[in-house]
Amino acid sequence: MSTIHKNWQGAAKLIDPTTPMRWGAFYVAEFRIRGMLKWAAAIVAFGLGNPVMYLLSIGVGIGAMVNNSQGSHGIDGVPYLTFLAPALLATAAIQGAMDEVTFPTIEGFVWTKMFYSINNTAISSKQIVDGVMLSAMARCVLQVMLYELILVAFGALPLASLPILTLASLLAGWGFAAVMLSVTVFIKDDDGFFAIVGRFILTPMFMFSGTYFPLAALPIWLQWIGWVSPVWHATDLGRALSYGHKVEPWLLVVHVVYLAAIGVVGMATAYPQFKKRLAE
Amino acid sequence: MPKTKAKVTDDSSPELMIVAKGLTKTYGDFVAVDGINFEVKKGEAFGLLGPNGAGKSTTMKMIASTSQRSGGELTILGKDPNQHGPEIRAHLGVVPQQDNLDRELKVWENLMTYGRFFGLKSAWLKTKIDELLEFAQLEDKRNVKTEELSGGMKRRLTIARGLVNEPEILMLDEPTTGLDPQARHILWDRLFRLKEVGVTLVITTHYMDEAEQLCDRLVVMDKGKIMAEGSPAELIKTYSSKEVLEVRFGSDNNKTMAKQLKGIGDRLEILPDRILVYTEDGEAALKKILAAGMHPITSLVRRSSLEDVFLRLTGRTLVD
Known part of the structure; x- marks a missing residue:
């Protein structure tokens, strides 16, 4: 008789359902992070390499030209690098959080169908959503801190602004990740989805959000892209928090409320859709 | 449900693990499970037998408590x-039909x-994990990523x-699909032993031998309904004869020969490739056929199986 039979106690004795019912979201996050750790080297290399690349090419290269023509404090009253840094940080937070909700969700429903086997345990659909989001936020924090490390080293961010900037970046990452979560749950099996979203939504979102130049520099008929883009709201907020970029108080409130609102709407859509799809 | 509770606490009857009454599942207009009734007792191996689309997997999902029923009662x-x-x-263990393991994580992970x-x-x-790897005979694959496992190994890991x-x-949806014969027998043996420690098994399968080997009791499902219920032996006894004589006259001739076979055996079943003669004595029936001057290309006498039960109940073979 094999040991499994000898040592058998039975679930009635072994498992207290209240434990997973309370901590399930963390177990899902633990599972996701275990998966992410397989790519830890890539995540860190990307997290460090990307800001260095942007800072050297756009920040330093283009910055030199901008500073030559506009003066060393010619953009928004600060050097180009200082102007650029909060935008890079917001972009990184959003990108990092987004990657860890979209791919895992398609994987969980379509590629490996792991979500269905998680749902066969005491874990509820809501806990799966929360767990995926938690792990995405863990990745987001890491990404943001790596960026901050590099940006501070280049003298592009004031040290004192880091705590509040980290919080603002996390809010932006969470808000957009929630939206992407609520969209990804509808995808049946199309690998081309990311290509379409990437080209027609994400690229314009990053290009027309005042990342590399003030949004006001665009003609008014292009500025609306920025107004609906979480990247612009996060960038503008970040600039205010970083170097004191002048923003009307009401607009500051709009930035925070907008990012929080898309997060709330995203989560509120994701929860029932996950439940529905897992019951199929 | 006071009725069920009274039964559970009654010392004379064993504990009921699953009770379904008029259990129904519809998807829009489509009725996947159509008002079925069954009970499963503790330590029993209960089988759901039927072809693809019979409603087995839907029933399993409702028992697994991931898919909500559309009607009826389920406890x-x-x-x-x-x-x-x-x-x-x-407190359930679920082995889905499709192995949904994480591909990037190692076996132990x-x-x-x-x-x-x-x-x-x-x-x-x-x-x-050591025990489970021993159970699944995967001790030496502990540190291998699951995407590198063979189909049979993945199946065993999913079961573990x-x-x-x-x-x-423990709910097993088509547990041994993709396993080689030896691995199947080892698995059956190990699942059987789980019953000895008090585990209740619920199994769907379209393999007759699996149902006969593993299940104490089973229901035959077709088109969302339960056609019959009983132990494999009872079902065979009720719905089939003791023996079956299979004769082949060539695909084109089976139909015409069937007319001449009338009166031999209790019942005939004409399939595209062969004729089944249900009888208490297969050899005697074959002798009669030969004596009547008919010469089948091949003939085979075998015991009745659940396949015959299914054919009798539904007019169709299990594996289409």
């Missing part, structure tokens, strides 16, 4: 899954993370994973 471990899904699921979903401690799981919480009810 699992004394609880209503619509109200207490997570609590019930905490798949077992570890799955055990964590039940709130089990990592230290306890370390010893459990379903045991990590030492479930009271």
Whole structure:
């Protein structure tokens, strides 16, 4: 008789359902992070390499030209690098959080169908959503801190602004990740989805959000892209928090409320859709 | 449900793990499960037998408490899954039809993370994983990524994973599909032994030999309904004869020869490639056929199986 039979106690004795019912979201996050750790080297290399690349090419290269023509404090009253840094940080937070909700969700429903086997345990659909989001936020924090490390080293961010900037970046990452979560749950099996979203939504979102130049520099008929883009709201907020970029108080409130609102709407859509799809 | 409860506490009858009354599942206009009734007792191996689309998997999902019923009553471990899904699921083991393992995690990590979903401690799981790997004969694959496993190994790992919480009810959806004959027999033996420690098994299969080997009792399903219920032996006794004589006259001739065979055996079943003669004595029936001057290309006498039961009940073979 094999040991499994000898040592058998039975679930009635072994498992207290209240434990997973309370901590399930963390177990899902633990599972996701275990998966992410397989790519830890890539995540860190990307997290460090990307800001260095942007800072050297756009920040330093283009910055030199901008500073030559506009003066060393010619953009928004600060050097180009200082102007650029909060935008890079917001972009990184959003990108990092987004990657860890979209791919895992398609994987969980379509590629490996792991979500269905998680749902066969005491874990509820809501806990799966929360767990995926938690792990995405863990990745987001890491990404943001790596960026901050590099940006501070280049003298592009004031040290004192880091705590509040980290919080603002996390809010932006969470808000957009929630939206992407609520969209990804509808995808049946199309690998081309990311290509379409990437080209027609994400690229314009990053290009027309005042990342590399003030949004006001665009003609008014292009500025609306920025107004609906979480990247612009996060960038503008970040600039205010970083170097004191002048923003009307009401607009500051709009930035925070907008990012929080898309997060709330995203989560509120994701929860029932996950439940529905897992019951199929 | 006071009725069920009275039964459970009654010392003379064994504990009821699953009770379904008029259980129904519809998807729009389509009725996948059509008002079925059954009970499963503790320590029993209960089978759902039927062709693809019979409603077996849908029934399994409702028992697994992940898919809500459209109508009727369902009680699992004394609880209503619509109200207490997570609590019930905490004590179930589910082996889905399709192996849904994490591809990037190693074999042991798949077992570890799955055990964590039940709130089990990592230290306890370390010893459990050794047991599970032994059970699944995967000791030497412990550190291999699951995407590198063969189909049979993945199947065994998925089954082992379903045991990590030492479930009271283990649900197996087509458990041995993709396994070689030797691995199937070893698995049957090990599943059988789980019953000895009190595990209740619920199995769907379209393999007759599997149902006969594993199931104490089974229901035959077709088009969302239960056609018959009983132990494999009872079902065969009720719905078929003791022996079956299979004769082949060539595809084109079977139909015309069938007319001449009338009167031989209790009943005939004409399939595209062969004729089945249901009889108490197959050899005697064959002698009669030969004596009547008919010469089948091949002939075979065998015992009746669940396949014959299914054919009788539905007019169709199980594996189309």
